[in-house]
Amino acid sequence: MNGFGQMAGRRRHLLGIAGLDPAQIRAVLDLAETYISLNRKGGPRDVLRGRTLVNLFFENSTRTRTSFELAGKRLGADIVNMSTSGSSVAKGETLLDTAMTLNAMHIDVLVVRHDQSGAAALLAQKLDAAVINAGDGTHEHPTQALLDAVTIRRHKGTLENLTVAICGDVLHSRVARSNILLLTTMGSRVRIIAPPTLIPAGVAALGVEVFTDMDAGLEGADIVMMLRLQKERMGRAFVPSAREYFRFYGLDAAKLARAKPDALVMHPGPMNRGVEIASAVADDLQHSVIQEQVEMGVAVRMAVLDLLTREARGNA
């Protein structure tokens, strides 16, 4: 396996799924599997002892930040959560000034979420620490795709030759981009299903099939991934209303019946019940693995933290 992640500046980072090869992806997933079982037994506590992890979230996120925090704690790292409201960032400090400040603090890992595409890459160029992209604008959210992949593999035994339907606001979704890249890299067929106003230009070139009719797109799918539709996208040109969206692109039992009988239903959270997904489907444990995705998230992030710090720990 090549070194994990992407080179930028002086070291390796996880900035996206783009550029990872199947062996690298499999290595993270395999390591995540071992952390799943270790976690259930109480887990290792010393892999990152004496290392400092900073969670720098420019966008609100409870789920992802907590997941990284737990992952770091279970590996024994010191965790600092930096919120940006009321900080020097809110006072107009630029992203690169923030990077310089963090460098002076000699941290080991920076987990960053930012509303601008490319923000994690920009930090990685200037930072001595390993940068993990926890979501940058509408670009990528690699740990989400990795945790989705672990979840899928545990249920289906493979990531090859599956039919995965990704439904909803693909245009604004970094989760969709990372999942498209990961699943096509691993040899699955990816369909995207969305109203034409929420389909990104040129997306077919990423190797996906594009559907605007949800029934047709779900036909025979092994996996149904729903995306969150942000409220501010409605009414403002992209979609006329929530009720119309739910009627044509919300996942309910009738639409789900088009997929395979053992299809998995996934959602990166937080869900808008009654907008993109009916509660009855979200809570149907025969199909829904939405809670399991959260558990996998911690294990995958432990694996990523472990792999990215191996070189620095002299344990490559």
Add this chain to the structure above:
Amino acid sequence: MTTLAFTGARIVDPASGHDGPGVLVVRDGVIEGIRSDVPSGAERIACDGAVLAPGLVDIRVGLREPGEEHKESLAGLAASAAAGGVTTLMALPDTDPPLDEPALVQFVARRAAAFGSVTVLPCAAATKGCAGRELAEMGLLKEAGAVAFGDGRRAIAEARTMRLALAYARGFGAMIVQHPEEPSLASGGAMNEGELATRLGLPGIPAAAEALMVARDLRLAELTGGHIHFGHVSTAEAIGLIRQAKARGVRVSCDTAPPYFDLNETAVGGWRTYAKLSPPLRAEEDRQAVVAALADGTIDAIASDHQPQDTDAKRLPFAQAEPGGAGLETLLSVTLGLVHGGALTLPAALALLTCRPADLLGLPVGRLSPGAPADLVLFDPDRAWQVREESLVGARNSPFDGRPMQGRVLGTWKAGVRVFG
């Protein structure tokens, strides 16, 4: 009384068609003519086989003074122009405050003239404040020295305003310069719409945003009889519309800038904000269409679209970075790439940088005719060099940073005075 004799050059004067050896004689800052001998008493300037041509006429240059001198002062602009071989330029009005007052137009021209290296001719605001609503005082602005009207990097968005501007400017014999981009389609966009924008997660600007505005304004030029000039055309579709309109006699002209025939959208890969321009770098097919339109005459001029930005405006996440690239110092070298690549002859390429833009504005410059001011550029068409932002004289935000070049300016003369090299 000083007499200069440029000897040993390949003299290229696209306006007259002269291309060959000779001695260019300059007396008191004015071209006397091309002869075969050196007049007695003349100071010799040995050109050693380099090309001697009219100083370049660049009809699209962004000004940062007044208002944003930290990005580039007029002194910096004058130095950049001299280093690029540009001796006459048309400056855009979207300064702070904008050039919508006769006194501001005079200020810019006079202050730039004090540096002695370049004539700065303002394109004054077409509308007050470049806000796109009320017409600016075009008559008074023209008396103060404005040579054309437009709203700079902002499109004149309303059809009615554009109609009035085209009609009114016609009365003063001036053209309206449009930034051809439908703002409601381009709003929020950071790069060319398509696969690459989707991969980078950046909001796109469709090529249709340019074609829509061009189609509308061509129709309004026909309606009013006014002269519409489109800056920095960048798409195959818009070029096709302009080509057809020219064939049916619409008063239309256009320019493009080096990034649009030398680079395509892939230059923004890796979030290179220096390659963030307005309009955005386009697809490869569009780039090829720009080259073809330069070769067949549809595009009337190559302008630098010099848009200085400082590092604070560029070292940001891509969508937040300001668009625009420095262009004066690379204008000639990048254009020579078209000659080396076989798309244009050297005289045809130089015509796009000299007499053709000068003719658009009715200026006596951009030619080596007797009696014209001795504005000259001397360059080695083959000298290899590499663009490095830290070695640029003026603004450093070059989209060509790192690019190897073939052809370099050796010297620039303004009215017979050496101002560079």
